[in-house]
Amino acid sequence: xxxxxxxxxxxxxxxxxxxxxxxxxxxxxxxxxxxxxxxxxxxxxxxxxxxxxxxxxxxxxxxxxxxxxxxxxxxxxxxxxxxxxxxxxxxxxxxxxxxxxxxxxxxxxxxxxxxxxxxxxxxxxxxxxxxxxxxxxxxxxxxxxxxxxxxxxxxxxxxxxxxxxxxxxxxxxxxxxxxxxxxxxxxxxxxxxxxxxxxxxxxxxxxxxxxxxxxxxxxxxxxxxxxxxxxxxxxxxxxxxxxxxxxxxxxxxxxxxxxxxxxxxxxxxxxxxxxxxxxxxxxxxxxxxxxxxxxxxxxxxxxxxxxxxxxxxxxxxxxxxxxxxxxxxxxxxxxxxxxxxxx
Amino acid sequence: xxxxxxxxxxxxxxxxxxxxxxxxxxxxxxxxxxxxxxxxxxxxxxxxxxxxxxxxxxxxxxxxxxxxxxxxxxxxxxxxxxxxxxxxxxxxxxxxxxxxxxxxxxxxxxxxxxxxxxxxxxxxxxxxxxxxxxxxxxxxxxxxxxxxxxxxxxxxxxxxxxxxxxxxxxxxxxxxxxxxxxxxxxxxxxxxxxxxxxxxxxxxxxxxxxxxxxxxxxxxxxxxxxxxxxxxxxxxxxxxxxxxxxxxxxxxxxxxxxxxxxxxxxxxxxxxxxxxxxxxxxxxxxxxxxxxxxxxxxxxxxxxxxxxxxxxxxxxxxxxxxxxxxxxxxxxxxxxxxxxxxxxxxxxxxxxxxxxxxxxxxxxxxxxxxxxxxxxxxxxxxxxxxxxxxxxxxxxxxxxxxxxxxxxxxxxxxxxxxxxxxxxxxxxxxxxxxxxxxxxxxxxxxxxxxxxxxxxxxxxxxxxxxxxxxxxxxxxxxxxxxxxxxxxxxxxxxxxxxxxxxxxxxxxxxxxxxxxxxxxxxxxxxxxxxxxxxxxxxxxxxxxxxxxxxxxxxxxxxxxxxxxxxxxxxxxxxxxxxxxxxxxxxxxxxxxxxxxxxxxxxxxxxxxxxxxxxxxxxxxxxxx
Numbered sequence: 001x002x003x004x005x006x007x008x009x010x011x012x013x014x015x016x017x018x019x020x021x022x023x024x025x026x027x028x029x030x031x032x033x034x035x036x037x038x039x040x041x042x043x044x045x046x047x048x049x050x051x052x053x054x055x056x057x058x059x060x061x062x063x064x065x066x067x068x069x070x071x072x073x074x075x076x077x078x079x080x081x082x083x084x085x086x087x088x089x090x091x092x093x094x095x096x097x098x099x100x101x102x103x104x105x106x107x108x109x110x111x112x113x114x115x116x117x118x119x120x121x122x123x124x125x126x127x128x129x130x131x132x133x134x135x136x137x138x139x140x141x142x143x144x145x146x147x148x149x150x151x152x153x154x155x156x157x158x159x160x161x162x163x164x165x166x167x168x169x170x171x172x173x174x175x176x177x178x179x180x181x182x183x184x185x186x187x188x189x190x191x192x193x194x195x196x197x198x199x200x201x202x203x204x205x206x207x208x209x210x211x212x213x214x215x216x217x218x219x220x221x222x223x224x225x226x227x228x229x230x231x232x233x234x235x236x237x238x239x240x241x242x243x244x245x246x247x248x249x250x251x252x253x254x255x256x257x258x259x260x261x262x263x264x265x266x267x268x269x270x271x272x273x274x275x276x277x278x279x280x281x282x283x284x285x286x287x288x289x290x291x292x293x294x295x296x297x298x299x300x301x302x303x304x305x306x307x308x309x310x311x312x313x314x315x316x317x318x319x320x321x322x323x324x325x326x327x328x329x330x331x332x333x334x335x336x337x338x339x340x341x342x343x
Numbered sequence: 344x345x346x347x348x349x350x351x352x353x354x355x356x357x358x359x360x361x362x363x364x365x366x367x368x369x370x371x372x373x374x375x376x377x378x379x380x381x382x383x384x385x386x387x388x389x390x391x392x393x394x395x396x397x398x399x400x401x402x403x404x405x406x407x408x409x410x411x412x413x414x415x416x417x418x419x420x421x422x423x424x425x426x427x428x429x430x431x432x433x434x435x436x437x438x439x440x441x442x443x444x445x446x447x448x449x450x451x452x453x454x455x456x457x458x459x460x461x462x463x464x465x466x467x468x469x470x471x472x473x474x475x476x477x478x479x480x481x482x483x484x485x486x487x488x489x490x491x492x493x494x495x496x497x498x499x500x501x502x503x504x505x506x507x508x509x510x511x512x513x514x515x516x517x518x519x520x521x522x523x524x525x526x527x528x529x530x531x532x533x534x535x536x537x538x539x540x541x542x543x544x545x546x547x548x549x550x551x552x553x554x555x556x557x558x559x560x561x562x563x564x565x566x567x568x569x570x571x572x573x574x575x576x577x578x579x580x581x582x583x584x585x586x587x588x589x590x591x592x593x594x595x596x597x598x599x600x601x602x603x604x605x606x607x608x609x610x611x612x613x614x615x616x617x618x619x620x621x622x623x624x625x626x627x628x629x630x631x632x633x634x635x636x637x638x639x640x641x642x643x644x645x646x647x648x649x650x651x652x653x654x655x656x657x658x659x660x661x662x663x664x665x666x667x668x669x670x671x672x673x674x675x676x677x678x679x680x681x682x683x684x685x686x687x688x689x690x691x692x693x694x695x696x697x698x699x700x701x702x703x704x705x706x707x708x709x710x711x712x713x714x715x716x717x718x719x720x721x722x723x724x725x726x727x728x729x730x731x732x733x734x735x736x737x738x739x740x741x742x743x744x745x746x747x748x749x750x751x752x753x754x755x756x757x758x759x760x761x762x763x764x765x766x767x768x769x770x771x772x773x774x775x776x777x778x779x780x781x782x783x784x785x786x787x788x789x790x791x792x793x794x795x796x797x798x799x800x801x802x803x804x805x806x807x808x809x810x811x812x813x814x815x816x817x818x819x820x821x822x823x824x825x826x827x828x829x830x831x832x833x834x835x836x837x838x839x840x841x842x843x844x845x846x847x848x849x850x851x852x853x854x855x856x857x858x859x860x861x862x863x864x865x866x867x868x869x870x871x872x873x874x875x876x877x878x879x880x881x882x883x884x885x886x887x888x889x890x891x892x893x894x895x896x897x898x899x900x901x902x903x904x905x906x907x908x909x910x911x912x913x914x915x916x917x918x919x920x921x922x923x924x925x926x927x928x929x930x931x932x933x934x935x936x937x938x939x940x941x942x943x944x945x946x947x948x949x950x951x952x953x954x955x956x957x958x959x960x961x962x963x964x965x966x967x
Contacts, residue, residue, distance in 0.1 A: 017816065019816075019828065019829075046811070047814050048808065048809055048810060048811045048812070048813070048814055049808070049809060051808045053649070056819075063816050063818075064816050064818075064829065067814055068814050069808040069814050069815065069816075070814075070815075070816040070817070070818075071652060071679070071816070071817055071818060072816065072817070072818025072819060072820065073645070073648075073675065073818070073819065074645075074671055074672060074675050074819055077641060077642070077645040077672065079642075080610075080637065080638075080641065080642035080643075080645030080646045080649065081645045081646065081648055081649035081652070082649060083635065083637075083642070083646045083649060084608060084610055084635065084645065084646030084647055084648065084649030084650035084651075084652075084653070084657060085649035085650060085652055085653040085808075086649075087608060087633050087635060087646070087649075087650060088606050088608050088633065088650045088653040088654065088655040089653040089654070089808060089809070091809075092653075092808055092809060109638055109639060109642075110638065110641075110642050110645075113637075113638040113642070314633055314635075315633075317628055318628045318629070318631060318632075318633065320628075321628035321629040322628075322629045324629075325629050326629065327629060327630075328597075328601070328627065328629045328630030328631070330597070330598060330601050330630075330768040331767060331768045333594065333597060333598075333627065333630070334594060334598065334765040334766065334767075334768065335582075335584065335765060336584045336586075336765075338380065338384075338584060338585070339582050339583060339584045340383060340384045340386070340582070340583050340584075341581070341582050341583070342386055342575070342578050342579070342580055342581060342582075342583060343579075343580025343581065
């Protein structure tokens with residue numbers, strides 16, 4: 001096979017395939033596709049070195065719409081397909097497209113193992129808190145009480161907190177973004193792509209057909225400042241247009257008023273992406289925004305750690321075996337250690 | 344050796360079956376495999392059958408904890424580990440109770456007397472007053488009760504080892520004695536011990552002393568008046584090694600990947616009796632072998648699919664329950680048309696079944712076990728050596744025809760070993776991956792690349808990420824002919840179902856026409872077998888032919904599609920018998936494919952066939 005260095009494409013459209021995009025009109029997926037195309041253009045990486053792997057679900061149609069290599073796999077198994085591909089092709093840029101049902105329900109097992117192994121892949125977890133392709137059942141991220149086609153009296157299941165789950169699995173890059181904030185989404189995707197290892201980006205994505213407005217409180221211009229907080233490395237956790245902040249009081253986060261004179265931004269929790277302990281607290285800011293006094297929901301890069309990737313370690317072993325024993329000689333292998341001769 | 348102190352009779356034997364049995368902690372497998380190696384080095388043909396207890400460490404002294412290792416060695420060719428044994432070596436009462444039925448009348452029992460104390464007899468479930476070594480209940484056999492534990496300890500008096508460590512050398516004492524009994528030297532075992540314990544001089548010395556003590560005991564004790572000699576077998580000239588089926592599969596896969604110029608990726612989840620393939624392959628990283636112990640069976644196969652997509656040879660293996668978990672992904676691989684080898688080392692089923700026992704009841708699962716119309720080639724290995732050949736063929740078919748291939752083995756040949764006149768790399772068949780032509784050659788431009796255009800064999804091109812201008816998307820949704828784009832068109836769907844089936848059916852064109860294993864070209868009875876029953880079926884068929892019956896034996900390696908000519912072959916016999924270690928799975932396939940009224944001979948006991956029971960069944964059918 002040949003890998004050649006192509007030249008960077010001139011226009012964004014170059015990364016789009018000839019297939020008609022078939023998500024519902026108004027779906028948040030369009031925005032995510034557009035931002036991905038934009039950052040691919042910015043990077044200018046040859047199309048043939050890009051691979052998009054997906055599972056099953058609305059989001060998993062994504063690979064069909066890009067003129068890169070792509071595989072639309074089976075439900076929940078994209079992480080496993082990615083793990084095999086990365087093991088043998090560490091030089092490629094691999095992206096995994098998945099949803100809340102695909103990666104947190106049927107594929108939950110594979111996701112946590114991919115994270116602990118730290119396979120180098122950019123994971124876009126489209127979270128719309130609903131099963132869209134099967135037409136409206138509750139998902140593992142739907143809030144308790146969610147009324148859906150399969151839960152007419154409300155869901156009795158406690159939902160996953162995806163960031164906390166992925167932190168628990170020792171993910172080395174954890175970030176949250178939303179479809180309706182394209183600039184922040186691009187920034188996070190660019191950071192995710194630059195990270196060596198498993199980069200997990202949870203994207204709040206509106207399903208306007210089966211779960212419209214699930215994240216409205218975070219995206220609506222009026223409520224957004226009070227219910228979201230955009231974390232940046234080295235900067236204090238401040239929200240509500242600078243009027244409020246979050247302070248760590250003995251490891252317990254608390255919202256403080258920055259206008260009363262008692263507290264200033266200097267007293268607030270300073271975000272440190274490299275601090276695993278603080279990240280564990282940050283992912284826990286997951287309160288129901290409709291409840292009185294709820295903490296704002298964080299967005300941005302929560303955590304980043306440098307850990308060798310699975311494929312680096314695997315290929316290093318191959319390399320080491322060759323250095324120690326020489327490249328394999330098939331005749332020697334077939335012969336084995338003990339032989340005898342007859343005749 | 345030193346001059347014997349007495350004259351001993353040496354009896355010549357054509358072949359001997361010996362069964363070593365004891366607690367799973369007694370080192371039975373090591374004893375058996377060492378005696379096997381010694382005989383193989385001497386020039387005998389050998390065939391072995393290790394029989395493990397289901398539990399890792401079942402309670403000591405109980406029937407559940409009995410581990411066995413059966414060895415058949417001969418101055419003639421041997422094809423099975425033997426139906427019944429000539430010599431039974433038992434380390435305790437439970438081992439005797441569990442295995443006495445396998446000993447021929449008049450056979451020899453070598454018993455460790457220390458394993459027959461009151462406690463051991465009780466644990467083995469003997470009545471309170473039973474003393475099997477002394478009470479005459481074994482009058483039909485020749486019993487040699489030896490104080491193995493005591494004498495092993497005595498031989499190690501000079502060492503600083505504790506009693507527990509001394510007792511671990513019991514198996515070497517027994518091995519030394521058996522080597523004396525069958526007139527074999529100790530050198531091969533001593534060499535093995537040096538390799539194994541070279542870094543632990545004290546343990547090495549203790550094992551050597553016990554080995555020697557066992558040999559000398561035979562030589563000096565007046566009890567033993569007869570030794571046996573089995574002369575070398577007239578095997579084809581050449582250099583041999585021993586190989587078991589799981590090793591054979593591992594080496595066949597490495598050899599195929601080398602021949603194809605591909606990296607080998609092996610995704611697997613531990614399962615009995617397939618795990619040894621993973622252990623073996625994990626040792627061969629310098630051949631570019633990448634092993635991946637996945638989080639589950641599904642991830643194991645999906646990682647292999649990902650690796651194949653990336654241009655490597657993706658392989659996964661399991662046993663029945665694990666294969667069941669892989670079936671959705673197997674359908675994906677079939678739909679994608681990527682190379683993939685799936686090995687099923689079968690065990691007793693259904694469900695968890697009998698993990699350490701053998702069976703061939705996953706044939707229907709292999710051929711039919713997927714949703715939708717998803718034919719894939721299914722091939723089966725018949726002996727440990729054949730495991731190498733069939734693993735190589737599975738990989739060759741998968742790569743050259745862009746399809747998943749299922750290879751069936753089973754617990755019997757996976758762990759059984761035999762001598763292998765191993766091939767030279769230069770004599771292996773070439774394997775040519777159908778890589779897509781890079782852009783530029785033949786004027787193929789990027790926008791024209793069609794991932795599902797087929798060649799004359801129905802095979803699509805393999806375009807691997809990184810190949811410039813050949814970007815394309817594949818998936819499990821039905822695809823349009825040629826372009827591979829998602830298509831819900833009804834006529835296209837039917838066309839694609841047929842194209843995929845046709846591609847697999849045409850693989851049969853590459854098979855050699857069917858050949859008899861033994862017997863006349865036409866006659867009264869054709870015995871049709873597949874898989875690990877080969878040795879028993881061959882032995883039975885040869886015996887029937889020697890008795891003058893018009894009986895032939897054909898052994899299938901290609902289960903789907905069948906070899907060309909199989910139907911015509913079966914028509915040339917009055918009767919067709921299909922012995923299987925299942926309730927008749929191949930028989931039903933044959934009946935539906937060829938409308939032949941084949942009879943089954945079926946055994947579903949987790950145990951291999953005995954040649955004699957096959958011979959008897961065939962004879963009865965002949966005489967009906």
